[in-house]
Amino acid sequence: MAFQINIDNGGTLTDVCIMSDGGVQKTKVLTTPYDLSKCFFEGLQKASEVVYGAADVKRLLEEVDLIRYSTTQGTNAICERKGPKLGLVLDTASNALPAALRAHDPEVYDALVGGRVAFIDTATLSSDAAEVDVVKVINQLTATGANRLVVCFGGNDFHAAEDRVKKIALRKYPRHLLGAVPVLYASDLTSDRDPDRRAWSALINSFLHPSMEAFLYNAENRLRAYRTKNPLLIFRNDGDASRVAKTVAIKTYSSGPRGGMEGVKTFSALYGFRDTVSIDVGGTTTDIGQCTEGRVAEIRRGHVEGISVSFPLCEIISAGAGGSSIFRVVDGKITIGPESVGALPGPACFGRGGKEATITDASLLSGLFDPVSYFGGGMGLDMARAEAAVMANIAGPLGVDLDTALNAMSDAFEAKVAEELHRFTTISSDTVMMAFGGAGPLNACGVAEKAGIRRVAVPAMAAVFSAYGIGSCDVSQRYAVSLDGRDDVSLQAAIATLTTKATRDMFAEGFEPGSYAIATQLVAQTATGEVSHPLTEGAGFPAALADARAVELELSAIKSLRQGETRHVGISRRSAAKAAGQRKVLVPGQGRIDLPVYQLGQMGAGDFAKGPAILEEDYFTCRVPAGWGFVVSDAGDVILDREA
Known part of the structure; x- marks a missing residue:
């Protein structure tokens, strides 16, 4: 029996989705x-x-055929500003660049770089003084606390200038020495001629690189000990996957949420949803995306925390509000995140030493969770610790009782996510909100109500939806190089060079030439902006781009594994759902009352019910408020509608 295993690593929980001929199965573990x-x-x-x-x-x-891995670790690291201290080396002609970089996002810039910036006069790099200048700059930055360096020069010959520094640094600080500081040269990462994008790409990549590298190679080595026949594949933000050795850290940013967006595309096609916004609520963040007419928003120069970088990225916004985000009272008002207690120590109710208040603690104390069945029965919850955390951090500072504090926490959480939805998506009367992630369905109806959305969809696989979504991704390698010559010979020579690289790399992925597709395009910087020009086999250099300021050749090698979805899933009410029991739940305006609890696993297609109620699955809980009703679709998913 053959399997495909998809693993999505979050800040608090790690989701596992097992796909086989017999269907889809799931499980979770603590991160x-x-x-x-x-x-x-x-x-x-x-x-x-x-x-x-x-x-x-x-x-x-x-027996496994493929193991695919995605992660929110990069997203969480940027969101929480946890990573190495970087030093930035620029050329003297770029003395205005630090201010320009900081203007994009002062908080992120200060967290990554701060004042650790030094300059080199590139005109001296060919002189005898070059070694002294390079050594002086490296020593200056490491003395101020930098434990990784980024070199990013401007000008037309930035690649050559960075190469000269690289040779000196390797000679004076050989990599085999224990004290050698890692250095990333921006031109090794991207040939993008925009200095802001190139610098930010290199800084973010360096910030994410150490933790990603240490884990991924460790995991791959442990897999080799089992003689796994295929390499570990890393799912990237561009929607494809590749092996560890051919993945750069910045492309793992929001790779877990991008997996969710792949699932959103498939789900929207199944149900005929033309406009879908999504909230993927994990432990540390709520990741927000939109799928319109079957397409997710992806731009060639993507954004990390709103900062433009050199690589294509899906437009997913990560708000610092998740199941483990820390609630505090500041100036008499509740604030949420971006700090998170993560998996260790976790929310106070986990009983692992956490003392901060989280929405998970509030949900337990409100009666939404069963402390015995939570997490599939694999984790008992401690109500006393949760109450102590909420009383100390929220009720006490606000001067209110426990129930008032719990309602205020739930209301603040829903309001923040709804606000972020309006900030980053376009909502219309036809918009459907998909809620997934371990904490996504919990407050989904409340978020939708505050955002003006009348329909919510909760996939049966909501708890592991990002892991589920990466299950059909393609395997690809992508390359880009600056094209200096503006003629047919230069173009074909560059294509031949990149094709050779692609052939070698795809062979390492396990694919022979002819089993994958090759696509090329030119991307030119013109007076009117960036222009893309797809190339056919044997095409010459287009005359229309002869006067472009800069031209890049991009080549993609793609082994397609995706299968088009042609089914349509029906939604119809057939029989009233039978409650599995009751639970006393805190309901705003009504106090603690008994509500019916419905178990998704015990219901069939067409079963329906009205709120207020609780809907549960092994790994997620959904609050159905008054004025909302739900029905189980023919595929076992849950569709919730707000009554007119």
């Missing part, structure tokens, strides 16, 4: 931030228990 390879293999162990009924990782890895 271990001190060693991500630990939760990676714990996820594989639980997956083997789900598949075989007992732990047998060796057998699972012998």
